[in-house]
Amino acid sequence: MTHGHAHGVGTTDPVIVLNGVHVALSDARISVLDRGFLFGDAVFEVLRVYGRAPFALDEHLARLGRSLEGFRIEPSFPMAELRREVHEAIQLLAHDDAYVRVMVSRGEGALHLDPRRARGPTTRVVIAAPLLALPADLYDGVSIATVRAERSTDHTRAAGAKTAAYVANLLALQVAQERGAYEAAFTASDGSISEGHSSNLFVVRGGEVLTPPLSSGILGGITRALVIEAARDEGVTLRERLLFVSDFERADEAFLTSSLREVVPITAIDGVRIGDGQPGPVTRRLHARYAQRVRAR
Ligand SMILES: Cc1ncc(COP(=O)(O)O)c(C=O)c1O
Known part of the structure; x- marks a missing residue:
């Protein structure tokens, strides 16, 4: 043993x-x-x-x-x-x-x-x-950096598969870290931002939650799917559409999701503050709902 x-x-x-x-x-x-x-x-x-x-x-x-x-x-x-x-x-x-x-x-x-x-x-x-201890200030908000990158399975029949070939993700993370950011945001040739190097991304604007659709080649996050259900439970409108840097810059709030980190507020993108630079109320509500679901199982 x-x-x-x-x-x-x-x-x-x-x-x-x-x-x-x-x-x-x-x-x-x-x-x-x-x-x-x-x-x-x-x-x-x-x-x-x-x-x-x-x-x-x-x-x-x-x-x-x-x-x-x-x-x-x-x-x-x-x-x-x-x-x-x-x-x-x-x-x-x-x-x-x-x-x-x-x-x-x-x-x-x-x-x-x-x-x-x-x-x-x-x-x-x-x-x-x-579980490795998560950074103590994680839920105070993190910064993301856009990195032009493609996943190894993009545009293949295995698009969206969780391949062990994470080299594009780790190279994107390295660049993001060199720019002082916590998470890399994969950016396609059309400028749309699909997902984090190991997370799914959401923005909140005018009380509405937006996240890129699965058809954009992202990993279908388990946490993403549960947060979409949490939004429904909370009576919060959620729409799937492509997101651009401007959507993050104009957002009231933004957050990322992953199995290990749950729901993490994003407070800056490429050095530009999002909203008032603090974790937002919709993010907190959805995280609380998610935590409820964890306890319920
Ligand atoms: C590229 C990518 N997108 C999204 C996620 C989030 O997926 P899940 O919520 O299933 O952990 C991960 C998780 O590691 C990931 O690596």
């Missing part, structure tokens, strides 16, 4: 379930011929654990299934098995608030891009780790 194997105050090794087997971190190894390593030929999910319960596990596994389909990766295990492994990893970690990452690659193959040369079986890894 890896649990309790502390390297320092407050640190715990992650729990690893590799192809169905619980292994110590130091024994968790995959082949250098794994296509996830060689080509990013893999998909993944990240979800949050509250009080030892995985939140929205059904939605995450359903999205993983769609990502696998987009890549035409045929999993060599039943999804029910993966679900069991997620629960096992969480129980073994024994931390109330945790993070779970599920990765599935096409598996090993010849040293060749041709997907038909994959020998299978698929490689699957479930990692459960204590």
